[in-house]
Amino acid sequence: TDTALIVVAAGSGTRLGRGVPKAFAEVAGATILEHALRGLAGVDARLVVVAPDGLEADASAIAERAGVVASVVAGGATRADSVAAGLAAVGDARRVLVHDAARALTPREVVQRVIDALAAGAAAVVPVLPVIDTIREAHDGELGGIVDRSRLRAMQTPQGFDAAVLRRAYAEAPDRAASTDDAQLVQALGVDVVAVAGAELAFKITTPADAERAASLLAPQPA
Numbered sequence: 001t002d003t004a005l006i007v008v009a010a011g012s013g014t015r016l017g018r019g020v021p022k023a024f025a026e027v028a029g030a031t032i033l034e035h036a037l038r039g040l041a042g043v044d045a046r047l048v049v050v051a052p053d054g055l056e057a058d059a060s061a062i063a064e065r066a067g068v069v070a071s072v073v074a075g076g077a078t079r080a081d082s083v084a085a086g087l088a089a090v091g092d093a094r095r096v097l098v099h100d101a102a103r104a105l106t107p108r109e110v111v112q113r114v115i116d117a118l119a120a121g122a123a124a125v126v127p128v129l130p131v132i133d134t135i136r137e138a139h140d141g142e143l144g145g146i147v148d149r150s151r152l153r154a155m156q157t158p159q160g161f162d163a164a165v166l167r168r169a170y171a172e173a174p175d176r177a178a179s180t181d182d183a184q185l186v187q188a189l190g191v192d193v194v195a196v197a198g199a200e201l202a203f204k205i206t207t208p209a210d211a212e213r214a215a216s217l218l219a220p221q222p223a
């Protein structure tokens, strides 16, 4: 395969409050990283897991338990640093998907839509969802106006890229450390970003409430 799939699983996960890096927190009997990798088993791509520095061996063991073959590299202080570390490890892959381990329940259909859009010629692909909350701007504690939510989309992962385009975006982005969205870096180069349908199940586990939601979705259903 000429496709690599980078799973970023570094970072501290302070907001989850478990005292271990987020991807290593247990939800429904397995780590978030294991759930994420189980969901990717069989995807036609070379897997690169980006783990917190020092937890590479643990990440390898988790990959084995999840039944996938993955190379593991150490991440950095920001998500963008972790993506860059993963990108340095994809070798000569022509296409690269970048996925958050924290989106552990992402349906396979979403991954496939991204892969299909790349195969159809897109240089950058992002799964999106409509925004359901009413959103307002805020400046220095003062509430501004309501933003028309019909014009808004929430960005999910995996995001897919032509590898050369993503490398260029990371090499040239002036302010990449602040970026939480790879597609935005690519768009800054003037590259068109194609949207495909995301999924509610691709939510990012961030807070304790998210972890509870994931646990109840992963729990065995009564017959």
Ligand code: C5P
Binding pocket: 008, 009, 010, 011, 012, 013, 022, 023, 050, 075, 076, 077, 078, 079, 080, 082, 083, 099, 100, 101, 102, 103, 180, 204, 205, 206
């Ligand atoms: O912190 P947040 O939930 O936005 O992180 C999104 C994804 O990026 C998670 O899967 C997390 O493991 C990863 N990440 C990383 N390196 C960092 C920060 C976050 O790999 N320094």
